[in-house]
Amino acid sequence: MKPWLSLKKGDIFLLVIGMMVLLPLLWFYFNDGRQKPSDGLKAVITRDGKLMAEIDLNSVQEPQTFEFQDGIRVLIVAEKGSIKFVEADCPDKICIKTGTLTKPGDRAICLPSKTIVKVEDN
């Protein structure tokens, strides 16, 4: 008598492939998308509403600096997967104290120079 389901090599192969595809998806789904694959991290720098730079944070290899001199000077450094204010010629340095931005939704603001650095999904 044959078993109700006899599997050939190819079928098992398909099943394994199927599971391999499905499991990470389920994992992703149950984690509420919080652990998003980080291959789409983008930083946006604006000054007084004007777009100054858009940086694909995942393709940054060597640390990249952005310096803006007009008005109050700020220095921003982007590294692989992160970006932060490093210097600012303002009294309170809140933008520097904000720290390193690493995930979508993170942002740092320098009020006196009207500079915003935001991290977004690409």
Place this chain on the structure above:
Amino acid sequence: MILITKNKKRLASMLLFIFLAGILTACNTTIDRGNQAEGYEADTFAMGTVISQKVYGDNGELTSDQVIRKIKYLEELLTFNAPLGDINEINKNAGIKDIKLDPETIKIIAKAQEVAKLSAGAFDITVGPLVKAWGMGTDLARIPTKEELQKLLPLVDYRSLTVDKDSVGLKKVGQLLDLGGIAKGYAGDAALEIYKQKGIESAYISLGGNVVTLGSKPDGSPWKIGISNPRPQGSKANQLVGAVKVTDKAVVTAGDYQRYFEEGGQRYHHILDPTTGYPAKSDLMSVTLVTDSSLVADALDTAVFILGYEKGKELLRKYGGVEAIFITQDKKIYVTDGLKDTFEFMDESQEFEYVNGIITMKWGIQFHYETMA
């Protein structure tokens, strides 16, 4: 015969594949749906902070522009230093005469007085002389002398502020109104009003520590508002102790970490106690209120912060309709009953203890625990 069975198996494999592919696409569409309904986003510098809006719907851009115009108007009307504003007009005439005012200004001052009375002056908009002496919110922040503060304290008294139907006045010369504690709160309510007028059903606006939400997110899920860690460790930005899920609510936080300066190794935060003249020595690091009006929340959270956990909780009970998340100096987190299902404790720093409520595990499993009060 053999051939047919073989084909059947192939068919089964193919069906399996189609099934898997189906799940895959299903997942993709749910993810896509979020992207499709992308709202209009705008960041604007006003009221000494960044105003961030996310407005969904056809009139997103126009509506958010209108909100900004309104906020800039309110800034002129309500700010301490605006020369042509209503507040400046009252302050110039303190001890001299009552001033006829814009009904909008009267509405805000009347609400402030209500909270002042209820909190017995813990929240007090006549705190202006102290704010000025400390230089709070300016580049010239400094510690005033004890004598200086003693001289100013008698001027801080909400009971000498009279509010009539269309006029407001301060009784003593030298008194100063400062709406810094609630102007952003009112601006949040005003923005909400504009969204509704323009037929917007889903929007989000944040003004410093004030967040106001209209409806739910376009996909019907609630907005998730992060609660900041008041003592972040290391250099990572945006550290949270948790998040609260809300629909149609204002989420407003007062904390000692939002604006402060340091001198002689000591931290001087921006929430001044009207009875001492110094930054409030609270047993709270922060308090977040969740309610319908961000104006009410903004006035109450200052009072709650100054009163501390026990008395603050009592004030909220008296006012009614306000839920809260308290973070105490000993790093304990308490939430009121109405938030136990919607507050998610996620403390990356592992420094805080969630004292009463429900812990939500990663996989959506919840368990309840109680700690003896």
